Amino acid sequence: MKNKILKKSITALILLFTFISFSQEKSSSVVLLDAFYAKIKAQKNPQIIDARGPEEFALNHIEGALNFNTKSDNFEKAVAALNPSEPVFIYSIAAYRSGLLSTELSKKGFSEVYILDGGIASWIGGGKPFYTNLKSKLSIAEYKKIIAENNYVLVDIGSKYCATCKTVKPILEDIRTQYGEKLKIIQIELEESPQVIADLKTVKVFPTLIFYQNGKIIFKKDGLGDLKNDVNVALAHN
Template sequence: MKNSKLKNSLTALVLLFTIAGFAQDKSSNIVSLDEFYSKIKSQKNPQIIDARGADEFALNHINGAVNFNLQSENYGKYVAALDKSKPVFIYSIGAGRSVALEKELLKNGFAAAYSLEGGIANWIGNGKPFYTNSKSKLSLTEYNKIVAENNSVLVDIGSKYCGACKKVKPILETIKAQYGEKLKIVEIELEDSPQIIADLKNINIFPTLILYQKGEIIFKKEGINNLKNEVDVALN
C-alpha cells in the first residue's frame, strides 16, 4: 500500500515538473512598445535585431538594427558578433520570427532578450523613429481629405509581407462589390506609404481596419474577425 502511494506521489511530481517545464518553454519576453523603447533608450549601444527577411529590412527598419533570423545563411556569424552579457531587442512583422529568435538566444546563454509586441507595425505605427528608402504615396493631408470628402471610408492598413493582411483582401472585394460607390475603400501598405502609418500614430498591429462615417471613427479593429458583419451593421 505504501509503495503504491509512493509511486502515485512520484508520478504526480514528475507530471508537475513536466507541465512546469512545458509552460516555461512556451513563455517569451514579449514586451509593450513603451517598455521596448524605454529599454533601448537606456542602452548606450543597443543590440537591435530585425528578424524579418532581407527584402523587408531593405525597405524599412528601426534605426540601428541589424538584420538576421534563424534561417539566415550566416546566422552563427551574426550571433557571434553580439554581446551575450547585454540585452538584445528583437522585432519582426508581428511576433513570430522575433519570438523564435529570442527563445533561441536565451537558450544559448544570452542574459536578456526581448520581442516587440506588434512588431514593426507597432513601432512605426506609433511614430517611433525609423529608416525608410521610399516616400509615402499617400500623405496625411491627402488621407484627411479623403476622410472629409467621403461619407463612408474603410481604411485597411497592413503589409504585403503580413500573412493575416492577405486574408483581408477577399473580404474587401466582397464589401466593395456590395456597397460600390457608397463606401470608399483605402488600402495602405507599409512598403508603399510608411510615413502616413507613422503620422496616424494609432496603429499597433497589422492588419488594422478603420471605418469612418462623416469624418468620425465608427470602429477601429485589429485583425479581420467579423469585419464584414461589423461593416454591414455600421452602414445599415
C-alpha cells in the same frame, strides 16, 4: 526501497525540467511599445534585431537594427557577434519569427530577450523614429482629404509580407462589390506609405481596419475579426 528511490529520482527530474522550462520562459518576454522603446533608450549600444527577411529590412527598419533570423545563412555568425549578458531586442511583423529567434537565443544562454508586441507595425504606427528608403505614395494631408470628402470610408492598413493582411483582400472585394460607390475603401501598405502610418500614430498591429462615417471613427479593429459583419452593422441603417 528501490521503487522509492526511483520515484524520488523521477520527481527530481520532473522538478528539474520544470525549473529549466520556467527559466527559459522567463528569459524572454513580449513587451508593449513604450516599454520596449524605454529599454532600448536605456542602453548605450542596444542590441536590436530585425527578424524579418532582408527584402523587408531594406525597405524600412528601426535605426541601428541588425537583420537576421533563424533561417538566415549567417545565423550562427550573427549570434556569435552578440553579447549574451546584455539585453536583446527583437521585432518582426507579427510574433512568429521573433518568437523563433527568441527561443534560439534563450537556448544559447541569452538571459534577457525582449520581443516588441505588434512588431514593426507598432513601432512605426506609434510614431517612433525609423529608417526608410521609400517616399510615401499617400500623405497624411491626402488621407485626411479622402476622409473629409466621403461619407463612409473603410481604411485597411497592413503589409504585403503580413499573412493575416492577405486574408483581408478578398473580404474587401466582397464589401466593395456589395456597397459600390457608397463606401470608399483605402488600402495602405507599409511598403508603399510608411510615413502616413507613422503620422496616424494609431496603428498597433497589422492589419488595422478603421471605419469612418462623416469624418468620425465608428470602429477601429486591431486585427481582422469579423470585418464584413462590422461593416454591415455600421451601414445597416444608412
